[in-house]
Amino acid sequence: MTTASVIISSYNYAAYLRQAIDSALAQTRAHPATEVIVVDDGSTDDSPQIIRSYGGRVRAIFNDNGGQASSLNAGFGASRGEVILFLDSDDLLEPDAVRHAVSLIDASVSKAHWPVQKVDASDRRLGQLVPNQPLPAGDLREAVLRHGPRSDAYVWPPTSGNAWSRDYLVRVMPMPVVSYRTCPDLYLCGLAPLYGNVVAISQPLSAWRVHGQNHTGKDPFRLRVERYVKLWEACCEDLERHARGLGLSPEAGRWRRESWWHRLRRASQALAELLPAGQTLALVDDETWACDDLDGRRVMRLTPGGAPPADDAEALRHLNVCRAEGAVHLVFAWPAFWWIDHYRQLAHHLRARGRCVAQTEDFVVFALPPEGVGHG
Numbered sequence: 001m002t003t004a005s006v007i008i009s010s011y012n013y014a015a016y017l018r019q020a021i022d023s024a025l026a027q028t029r030a031h032p033a034t035e036v037i038v039v040d041d042g043s044t045d046d047s048p049q050i051i052r053s054y055g056g057r058v059r060a061i062f063n064d065n066g067g068q069a070s071s072l073n074a075g076f077g078a079s080r081g082e083v084i085l086f087l088d089s090d091d092l093l094e095p096d097a098v099r100h101a102v103s104l105i106d107a108s109v110s111k112a113h114w115p116v117q118k119v120d121a122s123d124r125r126l127g128q129l130v131p132n133q134p135l136p137a138g139d140l141r142e143a144v145l146r147h148g149p150r151s152d153a154y155v156w157p158p159t160s161g162n163a164w165s166r167d168y169l170v171r172v173m174p175m176p177v178v179s180y181r182t183c184p185d186l187y188l189c190g191l192a193p194l195y196g197n198v199v200a201i202s203q204p205l206s207a208w209r210v211h212g213q214n215h216t217g218k219d220p221f222r223l224r225v226e227r228y229v230k231l232w233e234a235c236c237e238d239l240e241r242h243a244r245g246l247g248l249s250p251e252a253g254r255w256r257r258e259s260w261w262h263r264l265r266r267a268s269q270a271l272a273e274l275l276p277a278g279q280t281l282a283l284v285d286d287e288t289w290a291c292d293d294l295d296g297r298r299v300m301r302l303t304p305g306g307a308p309p310a311d312d313a314e315a316l317r318h319l320n321v322c323r324a325e326g327a328v329h330l331v332f333a334w335p336a337f338w339w340i341d342h343y344r345q346l347a348h349h350l351r352a353r354g355r356c357v358a359q360t361e362d363f364v365v366f367a368l369p370p371e372g373v374g375h376g
Helices: 014-025 047-052 068-078 097-104 141-147 166-172 184-194 221-245 252-258 260-274 312-324 338-342 344-353
Strands: 004-010 034-041 059-063 083-088 109-113 116-119 125-130 162-165 197-200 206-209 280-284 297-301 327-333 355-359 363-367
Touching (some): 004 014, 004 068, 014 034, 014 047, 014 083, 034 047, 034 068, 047 059, 059 068, 068 083, 083 097, 083 166, 097 109, 109 166, 109 184, 141 184, 141 221, 141 252, 162 166, 162 184, 166 184, 184 197, 221 252, 221 260, 252 260, 260 363, 312 327, 312 344, 338 344
Parallel strands (some): 004 034, 004 083, 109 197, 116 206, 280 297
Antiparallel strands (some): 083 162, 109 162, 327 363, 355 363
16 A cells, blocks of 8 residues: 655644644545654644644654744655655645545656635635636646746645655755745645646645634735745746756746736836825735735725625725725736726726726726716
């Protein structure tokens, strides 16, 4: 029987850690040849005590705080499985995740991936998948060489939605710990197509928890953008190095031009130059920017939670609410340009009553007049 290892990286998520460990241990019922390794990255909450309470049921590693890449390196170094799953300590595995992954990973495959279900802090299913589009499969090497670690041609789920071939991991680990204190999935997913095929599983095999304390979302918007730009550039350097080491010809310059984070930085900087500081703007971004403040400009969602309105009437109601709460401009970011075509009455209202301030490939900005004031 093919052996498997579930490696849990733990840092100050005591509230969710026991559920993560239990979901990993549950894999042994469907696939007995599974070991569970928990690496604690210097937690200061009750995580170490929770881990110790499992005794010999898990292999525990306690390290000083070094970041997520450091934890995954340590866990992989201690593992014996032929198939590896890295599980974040605030996420969960479905009971047959390992069994499914093991059945699909062979010598030609570097990784298998599947969509993850969003759950909240109380384990309530939110009815959303990440990614919310079909996952690619097969030989994706050309997609990565042309477009970089992540693109429309190669999307992938967060860390807990992947399983890895050990043969692949030994070729790319240990991963650089300074570059990937967070988001090691960018490195692992980005390089995987260079070393084998990718298998896609359509059913969700893990749950990705959204609870407001996720470590990767705590930074202010501008700092977060700059951090991800730096992370992307580091991954591009690693990807280019591995590609050239395999005798391949990557289009590395293109990766940075097409980078989502570089584009977001350019767009947000241009908006900050365009709109006066201290103003309030309403943003339609399909919940991709995660921006509440833009360099001193308050950002509010046109609709609660950013969800598309049912129809134009609802969209106009939300527009009036935003205007009443101080919004001076309405910004459509590039992931949400479809709103302008779909909500035609909203678009007509904005053009007839407001004024288009700017229209670029990254955003469209309308100035909003006070309610009842037309635009001549």
